[in-house]
Amino acid sequence: MLKNYIKTAWRNLWKGRVFNIMNIIGLSVAVACCIMLFLTVYYEFSYDKFHANLDKIHQFYFTKNGAEKVEKATSMPAPLTPAVKAEYQDIKYITRMSNGGTVVRYGDKQLEESIHFVDPDFLKMFTFPVVKGNTDAPLKDLNDVVLTEFAATAIFGKTDPIGKSVELNYSGEPKTFVVSAVVKDFPPNSSIGFDVLLRFENTPTYQANMKSWDHHDHSVFVQLNDNVEPAAFESRLQNFVKKTFKTTIADMKRDGARPDAQGNVYTLNLLPFADNHFDTELVGLEGNSVSKIYVLALLAIGIFILVIACINFVNLSVARAFTRAREVGVRKTLGAGKWQLLTQFWVETLLVCLFALVLGIIMANFALPGFKATFRSQVSMSMLLQPIQLVVIIGLFVLITIIAGLYPALLMMRYKTVMVLKGSVNTVKPGKVRNILLVTQFSLSTLLIVCTLITWQQINYFKNKPLGYSKDEVVSIPVGNSVNGARALELFRNQLNGQPGVVAISGAYDNMGNGKDGSTRTSIIGFTYKGHDVRTNIQGVSYDYAKTMGIQMIDGRDFSREFATDSNAIVVNEKMAAQLGRKNVVGTYVAMDEKHPQLVVGVMKNFHFRSLRTEIEPLTLVLSGYEMNYIFVKVRPQNLSQTFNMIEQKWKQTFPNAEFQGSWINENTERQYKAEQRLSTIFISGAIIAIIISCIGLLAISFMIMVQRTKEIGIRKVLGANIAGLVLLLSRDFLKLVLLAAVIAFPIAWWLMNQWLQSFVYRIDIQWWIFALAAFIAVFIAFITVSFQSIKAALANPVRSLRSE
Amino acid sequence: MLSLQHISKYYQTGGNKTFVLNDLSLDIDQGEFVSIMGPSGSGKSTLLNIIGMLDEPTSGYHYFMDQPVHQLKEKQRSALYKQYIGFVFQAYHLIDELTVLENIETPLIYQNIKGAERKALVADMLDRFNIVGKKDLFPAQLSGGQQQLVGIARALIGKPKLLLADEPTGNLNSKQGEEIMELFKKINKEDGVTIIQVTHSEKNAEYGSRIINLLDGRIESTTTL
Structure with missing residues (x-):
């Protein structure tokens, strides 16, 4: 019986191959997209799940309910x-x-590795199992070092690393450690990533800060006892906070802090480590947090595409059902039962879906490298073979075949056998269901078009908004670990001095935008000034910073070598000046550090030293006390690439051991919006695929409709209708549906994108013409699709169409 | 074998009832060969469809093999139909995607007969109708007469007690038509299959043992030959 079904199914599919190929293409593209998108979503949600105690691990963070805003910070003081x-x-x-x-040295081998300084409990909380060496207390001694398998192989090759001494240089002077254990490599979906573990007591500033409650510089993770409720523990912690941070709380209250619901202004809170990967609100978390919106957008787009493809499937099957009504009738007279017929159609659907699935998997395989690069995804096809994925795929597959196969089959079964056999199946009702499905498809497509347009507009806005400094003619070079920043700056300054094309050179503690080294630094200082709390970002700079960066001074001057006292001077931005609350802040002293009041020598015009997602904050430039991590070179606007090459060459000559990671600042600032750019790429790809699949469906349906209306078209032509009029007549019904779909999509799109835009301080307003443009695009594409068939139908010779009736 | 009592079939159009069959009663015995005649619109096909359970009357009683068809559920009716009735159409209604052999085999599949047995039955039938050489052809590759032959073979494969034919020669030329009618006669005589055919042709009607003339949904006259 099954063999027979498959045979008939195959012949039927072959007979309707044009339709079925359309069907399979649409479906397999959707399958390929869904595989990639859903795997990515799964991957993101699988972050850190490998930790056995995941549910019980939490990270501490402080919440400061200030007068104007609530601040959350994950950095903790060492004695806490x-x-x-x-x-x-x-x-x-x-x-x-x-x-x-750190630089690790073993024998004559020298490698750069990343370190985590932790307490011994670290390896008991997190699931990084020891595979070799001391399993009980791997970090018992202060000079113990634990390596990952990966790092161990890199350093020791095939030699057994346990008990070997290595030299680590992470603070300027090398120290010797003994390898006590090797831990298993962690999976890529781990927020915590390291090569080397050392005891926390080895941090370079530990001795200086071990008793300081004011210096917050590291994270703290706790694992609670099994029966402890995090919320209850949080409230118990309050006693400790009140006792320990008495002065902080008093200062905050003085400055008008707004207490939370429990009446606290300063609290110590717990962030479940399970939420770590999706928390984009807290700064300074382990790993790269991903916005849940981004992941959900992927999921939604995957579902959209799948729904659109399934709708196609149903519509195409229904369209084909008309031509197969007779077969159903005959089979009924031959004694076919309802279930036998349904099974037959289901087998056909199953075959088509199976084709599409296989084709989709093949496509996904080919598209995966590009996809991974574009969306920074870590997925691989082998993830499909895990039991959960297999169950989901099979379940989804069966569900889709049932929905998409059974509905058209049921529709066919409803035809009266007698009518069918007489050849008078005129069940050519426009089909409410079909229209609803078409509208759904185009609503989703229009939604994606609007999302594409708006994200694109916002990114463009980011790119083009003046930032208040010169970003196009400045090269930023990360100094790196191997050279001392200040010395490097001096050396390089001498090298470049007098070079044609170079305008100015300076250095700074923090970069502008995201450089190729990928690091960003934030340093914020709070102090009391004339009875109120002042907080400011601190940027350590070298001479000529304002000149190099093209920052305008509105009062006073930049640091100058001519004033020896400038080492104790500061330059502030307008925001900071406003906080100091004086008309002429230049020439006044500000005591950031109680012992050494600092002279304000200049006020800069506000500029966007952070991304446009945030408001401009108070900023203070200082000349001393900060590492010079970046060197900035301003060049003349002519021959930019030539000058860049010259700088690179000079760098390599000057520092043969340090990698050159220089980049233009405009590249750095664009890199800040990578997430948005990725989102926009996803929307664009999603929209294009959705539109293409929708159009395949529309094409097939319009083809069916034209066949059904051949006679009407013939009569109209005989009565004198012209071609243009006919094309319009035939396309009008579809265009109405597409327009309706667009109108339905608008409020949803507006709401969604408005939500998204809220996350930016500097953002575009959603304009009405975006919607008009989206509707126009949808209608235009639909019109082109439908006209293929309608023009053909309108041009057909009426004599033939009428004779055939 | 078959008994129709006070069968009516009408459609409601506006306030009026349009009768297709009007209080019609008819009994047919095992082994009869009945021809139904009448002008277009007299209800011939509807009557045949009701007998064949493809259509339902609006009112009346319908007994087939001593079973009250009008009271049976869809499933029971379908079972009864599958077991006892074969259908032959004017337009043959072969399934285009199936070969001659597969077309003939299909009813057996729906009767859940095993593969080996199916093969034997179909081989017999092909043999009997002299179409063994055509078994792997598709309907489109056959002439009308050959197609109808396959249609009849398909109708007979399930060993029905009753064969219903709706203008079986309507699309054929006179020679092909004659052959089909001879075949019907032979089936009726040799296999004892009861045949009811609808026809427009006096000549074809005379192959039967009884001619029923319909007019406006009623039996106008019955002639026994």
Whole structure:
């Protein structure tokens, strides 16, 4: 019986191959997209799931309910951890964690590796199992070092690393450590990533800060005892906070802090580590957090495309059903039961879907490298073979075949056998269901078009908004770990001095935008000034910073070598000046550090030193006390690429051991909006695929309709209708549906994009013409699609169409 | 074998009832060969479809093989139909995607007969109708007469007690028509299959043992030959 079904199914599919190929193409493209998108979504949601104690691990963060805003910070003071651990029984394990980079030396081998400085509890909380060496207490001694398998192989090759001594240089002077254990490599979906683990006590500033409650510079993770509720623990922590941070709380209250619901202005809170990957609100979390919106957008687009393709499938099957009504009738007279017929059609659907699935998987395989590069996705096809994915795929597959195959089959079964056999199937009703499905398809497509247009507009706005400094003619060069920044700056300054094309050279603690080194630094200082709390970003700079960056001074001057006292001077931006609350701040002293009041020598015009997602904040430039991590070179606008090459060459000559990672600042600022750019790429690809699949469906349906209306067209032509009129007549019904779809999509699109735009401080307004343009695009594409058939139908010779009736 | 009592079939058009069959009663015995005649619109085909359970009367009683068809559920009716009735159409209605052999085999599949048995039955039938050489052809490759032959073979494969034919020679030329009618006569005589045919042709009607003339949904006259 099944063999027979498959045979008939195959012949039927072959007979309707034009339709079926359309069907299969649409469906397989959708399958390919869905595989990639859903795997990415799955991957993002699988982050950190490999930790056995994931549910019980939390990260500490402080919440400051200030007068104007609520600030959350994950950095903790060093004495906090021992103090909290001693005071609370709720804590099973607790670890501090701070990150850094190091040069590892073993024999004559020298490698750059990343370090995590942690407490011994770290390896008990997180699932990084020891595969070799001391399994009980790998970080017992201060000079113990734990490596990942990957790092161990890189350093030691095939030699057994346990017990070997290595030299680590992470603070300027090399220290010797003994390898105590090797841990298993962690999967790529881990927020915490490291090569080397050292005891926290080895951090370069530990001795200086071990008793300081004011210096917040590392993260703290806790694992609570099994029966402890995080919320209850949080409220118990409040006693400790009130006791320990008495002065902070008093200062905040003085400055008009707004207490939260429990009446606290300063609290210590817990962030579940399970939420770590999707938390984009807190700064300074481990790993690269991803906005949940981004992941959900992927999921939504995947579902949209799948729905659109399934609708096609149903519509195409229904269209084909008309031509197969007779067969159903005959089979009924031959004694076919309802279920036998349904099974037959289901088998056909199954075959088509199977084709599409296989083709889709093949397509996905080919498209995956490009997809991974574009969307920074870590997925691989082998992920499909995991049990959960297999169950989901098979389940989804069967569900789709049932929905898409059974509905048209049921429709065919409804035809009266007698009527069918007489050849008078005139069940050519426009089909409410078909129209609803078409409208759904085009609503989704229009929605994606609007999203595309708006994200594109916003990105463009980012790119073109003046930032208040010169970004097109400045090269930013990360200095790197191997050279001392200040010395490097001096050396390079001398090298470039007098070079044609170079206008000015300076250096700074923090980069502009995201450089090729990928790091960003934030340094914020809070102090009391004339009885109120002042907070400012601090940027350590070298001479000529304003000149190099093209920052305008509105009062006073930039740092100058002519004033020896400038080492204790500051330059502030307008925001900071406003905070100081004086008309002429130039010439006044500000005591950021109680012992050394600093002279304000200049006020800069506000500029966007951070991304356009945030408001411009108060900024203070200082000349001393900060590493010069970046060198900036301003060049003349002529021969930009030539000058860039010259700078690169000079760099390599001057620092043969340091990698040149220089880039134009405009590249750096664009890199800040990578997430938005990715989102926009996703929307564009999604919209294009959705439109194409929708159009395949529209093409097939219009073809069916034209066949059904051949006689009408013939009669109209005989009565004197012209071609243009006929094309319009035939296309009008479809265009109405597409327009309706667009109108339905508008409010949803507006709401969605408005939500998205809210996350930017500097954003475009959604304009009405975006919607008009989206509707026009949808209608235009639909019209082109339909006209293929309608023009053909209108041009046909009426004599033939009428004779055939 | 078959008994129709006070069968009516009408459509409601506006306030009026349009009768296709009007209080019609008819009994047919095992082994009869009945021809139904009448002008267009007299209800011949509707009557045949009701007998064949493809259509339902608006009112009346319908007994087939001592079963009250008008009371049966869809499923039981379908089972009854599958077991006892074969249908032959004017337009042959072969399934285009199936070969001659597969077309003939299809009813057996729906009767859940095993593959080996199906093959034997179909081989017999092909043999009997002299179409063994054509078994792998598709309907489009056959002439009208040959197609109708396949149609009849398909109708007979399930060993029905009753064969219903709706103008079986309507699309054929006179020679092909004659052959088909001879075949019907032979089936009726040799296999004892009861045949009811609808026809426009006096000549074809005379192959039967009884001619029923319909007019406006009623039996106008019955002639026994």
